[in-house]
Amino acid sequence: MRRIQNQLSSKFAADAVEHGLRPGEFSSLALISANPGLSQAMMAREIGVDKSLAVAVIDDLERLGLAERRHSPTDRRRHALHTTPKGEAALDAMFARLQSVERDVLNVLGPNDLQVLSALLDRIYDSCFRS
Template sequence: MRPGKNGKLALGPLPELVGYNLRKAQVAVFQSFQTAVAPHDITPGQFGVLIMIRENEGLSQSDLGTAVGIDRSTMVAVIDRLESRGLVVRAPSPNDRRSYALRLSPEGQSLMDDLIPRVQAHDQGMVKDLSPEEQVQFIDFLRRVSRAK
């Protein structure tokens, strides 16, 4: 691997590519997120799952997986981990014996009460250099990009 003329690696067209910049931003956000919630050992994905369960008590694992874009086997592993930590309770669904209804345990609710303001503060810190109007635009742009398949 040879450095470019200025001693840095040549990136070619990467800096102008949406995917490259989204990935760099994702890495920065995830690293900062880990620091913000470090004492709790929660990943961004687990946080999203916990929010969905909190907001949709009784949600099935299958519906949760569909909502967050996680396949069935991965969702089972995520819920197993959260359940083993005492954060989520999985019980047979009263509506469908083949599925499980999910809810936060009291420990999970307490954790979310602590994490949500931390994550919101972290999120604001990540966009602190953007005006409020730019922040709204930025979220809108990200949503549009995520819908373009």
């Protein structure tokens, strides 16, 4: 699994760099986009990094104009994370490229194979993040 991840990551990393992002920052931006108002602590938990690293990632995303922190409407001590229009445009371009990379790799699998693979990966993911 690690070798496959490394191969896919290397193909995709060049595209992320064009947008000024490291792959971990792409994941964070995608997570923020899918969960507007997400807290910094929840983002750290979901991407599997400590809170101090998550803060650095968010700082970079803000510096690039791709995401922003806003005060939470329910708790002024907490920041709510949101993507900017520039961040959404960057995500659209990167997701299109990611689909192309995945399509090139997954074209050796039939529709049934893809369903089985997806189900297995979902089970593995769930087992990793059980509380």
